[in-house]
Each structure stands twice: as structure tokens, then as C-alpha cells.
Amino acid sequence: MKKALLALVATLGLTFNMSAQNPGEDNGFGLKLHVAIPGSEYGNEGKTSNSLYTTESEYSGLLFGIDLDNRWYVWHNDMFGVAVNAHWMDFSFGAGEIETTAKSKASLGSLSVKSSSSVDVTNMEVGLLGVGPMFTFYLGHDMAVDGYYNIVPTAMCMFEENPKDDEDDYFFWGAGFTHNVGAAFRWKFLQTGLEYRLGEIELEEADNDDMEYDASANSLRVFFGFKF
Numbered sequence: 001m002k003k004a005l006l007a008l009v010a011t012l013g014l015t016f017n018m019s020a021q022n023p024g025e026d027n028g029f030g031l032k033l034h035v036a037i038p039g040s041e042y043g044n045e046g047k048t049s050n051s052l053y054t055t056e057s058e059y060s061g062l063l064f065g066i067d068l069d070n071r072w073y074v075w076h077n078d079m080f081g082v083a084v085n086a087h088w089m090d091f092s093f094g095a096g097e098i099e100t101t102a103k104s105k106a107s108l109g110s111l112s113v114k115s116s117s118s119v120d121v122t123n124m125e126v127g128l129l130g131v132g133p134m135f136t137f138y139l140g141h142d143m144a145v146d147g148y149y150n151i152v153p154t155a156m157c158m159f160e161e162n163p164k165d166d167e168d169d170y171f172f173w174g175a176g177f178t179h180n181v182g183a184a185f186r187w188k189f190l191q192t193g194l195e196y197r198l199g200e201i202e203l204e205e206a207d208n209d210d211m212e213y214d215a216s217a218n219s220l221r222v223f224f225g226f227k228f
Contacts, residue, residue, distance in 0.1 A: 026081060026136070026144075027072050030191070032225030036063035036092055039218040043123055043158050043203075044098050046216065054103050061096020063123060063219065071134055079138050087130030087150040087180065095122045098160070122159040125217070127152040127178065142188050150180040156201045156217060170211075174203040178217050186227055195221040 040046075044057035067090040071083040099118040130152030137145045154177065160170040182195030198218045205211035 026076070027083075028070070028228050030067075030069045030071070030225060030227045032067040032069075032191070032223040034065050034067060034090075034092070034195070034221040034223035036065065036094070036197075036219040036221045038063060038096070038123075039216055039220075041216040042218060043096075043121065043156070043215050044100075045213045055100055057098055057100045059096055059098050059121075061094055061121075061123075063092040063094035063125070065090060065092035065125070067223065067225070073136075076136070081136035081138070083134040083136065085132050085134040085148050085150060087127065087132070087152055089129075090125070090127040090152070092125040093123070095120070097121065120161045124157045125154060127154040127180075129153060130180065132180075144186045146184045146186065146191075146193075148180075148182055148184075152178050152180055152197075154178040154199065154201065154217065156203065156215070158203065158215075171206045172203040172211075172215075173206060174201045174215070176201040176217075182221075184223075189226050189228060190224075191227050192224045195223060197221065 038059055038061065040058040040060075042059040044059055045055075047054070047056045068088045070086045070088065072086075073081045073083040075082045097118050098121055099116060101116040130150040132148060132150035134146055134148040136147075139145060153175070155175040156173065158172045160172065162169045176199060178197050178199030178201075180195055180197050182193060184191045184193030196219075199216075200214050201217050203213060203215045
């Protein structure tokens with residue numbers, strides 16, 4: 001048992017020691033844990049208007065998740081590398097609130113009628129089989145900076161509280177493409193950085209096809225992870 005444990009530790013140590021050191025051996029697998037800060041229009045219609053009202057919805061909350069990817073370098077020298085980045089999967093989950101403010105277009109003298117309401121929401125995102133280029137600048141024997149872009153098929157689900165019936169919440173879902181642009185700093189096998197996801201997904205209510213709208217999927221992700 002001790003010999004097997006020592007062999008495992010030695011193998012992991014060798015893997016970690018190879019990461020982000022030799023540009024010729026920098027292909028590998030990545031795992032990231034992220035915290036996403038959604039934009040104010042995330043999961044909602046943003047600002048809308050009709051003949052009677054102008055409404056504006058804002059999302060507040062955080063998402064937490066995990067990302068898995070691979071990279072294969074197609075060209076490199078001692079300072080730079082160009083790779084194909086395969087974005088296998090990302091998963092995000094979190095809870096938040098959507099606050100909607102409605103302002104009447106009709107006015108009483110100089111006064112206009114305003115009302116506001118809020119609902120609790122639970123959000124989930126899954127991105128699968130994305131792909132894009134990655135560019136690496138090697139700072140030294142143990143350090144590197146990566147910049148990348150991925151286009152990712154993405155599904156979004158949202159559970160929205162029904163204010164009139166606690167047992168009959170709304171379930172919205174949809175799928176589309178998002179665009180991930182990010183940068184990471186690597187030191188040996190560790191990596192950390194920022195990623196911005198942008199896109200728009202058409203959501204519809206599972207039990208009512210007439211309830212549909214285009215929702216923003218924009219969010220800023222802060223991540224920490226490993227590159228093996």
C-alpha cells in the first residue's frame with residue numbers, strides 16, 4: 001500500500017513538474033473552478049416597452065461552477081505557442097433575484113406611476129463541446145500567460161418563483177451559442193484568471209410556448225484551477 005501511494009505521489013509530482021515549463025510538452029488537460037458575476041440583464045428581458053408601460057428588469061446573484069478543457073499546440077518556440085483549445089464542458093449553478101420596475105407612460109400632472117416587484121430565481125448553465133484558438137506567452141521556466149477564445153453550444157435553465165402559487169413555479173429553458181474570451185496566468189500546474197462569457201439565448205416556459213423571450217447570458221468569471 002505504501003509503495004503504491006509513493007508511486008502515485010511520484011507520478012503526480014512528475015506531471016506537475018512538466019506543466020508550463022517546456023513549450024514542447026505543454027499539451028494537456030485543464031480543470032477550473034469559477035465564480036460567475038452575471039450582468040444585470042442575465043436571464044431576463046432587460047428593458048422593454050409597450051403603449052402603456054416601460055419596464056426594466058435587473059438580475060442580482062452569483063453562479064458557481066466547474067470547467068474542463070484540453071489544449072494541443074500546433075506551433076511553438078521558446079517564447080510563444082499557438083494551440084487548439086477544446087472546451088469539453090462547463091457547468092454553472094446559482095440562485096439570485098430578478099427585480100422588475102414598471103413605469104407608466106401616462107402621467108398625472110408632473111407625476112408618473114411606478115411599481116416594482118421581485119422574484120427569486122435559480123439558474124443553471126451547461127456548455128458542451130466548444131472549440132477555439134489559444135495563444136501562450138512563456139514568461140520563464142515555470143510561468144506562462146494564456147489568452148483564448150471559444151464558441152460554446154450552451155443550454156440555460158431558470159426556475160422562477162410564481163408569486164401567485166408557491167407550488168407552480170415557472171421553468172424556462174433554451175439553448176444557443178455563447179462566446180468565451182479569457183486570459184489565465186499559469187505557474188507550474190496552477191492557473192488563475194478571468195473569462196467573459198457573452199451571448200443571448202431564447203428562453204421559453206416549459207408549459208406555455210407563448211411565454212418566451214431573448215435572455216442575456218453575459219457574465220464575468222473569476223477562476224482558479226489546474227493544468228495537467
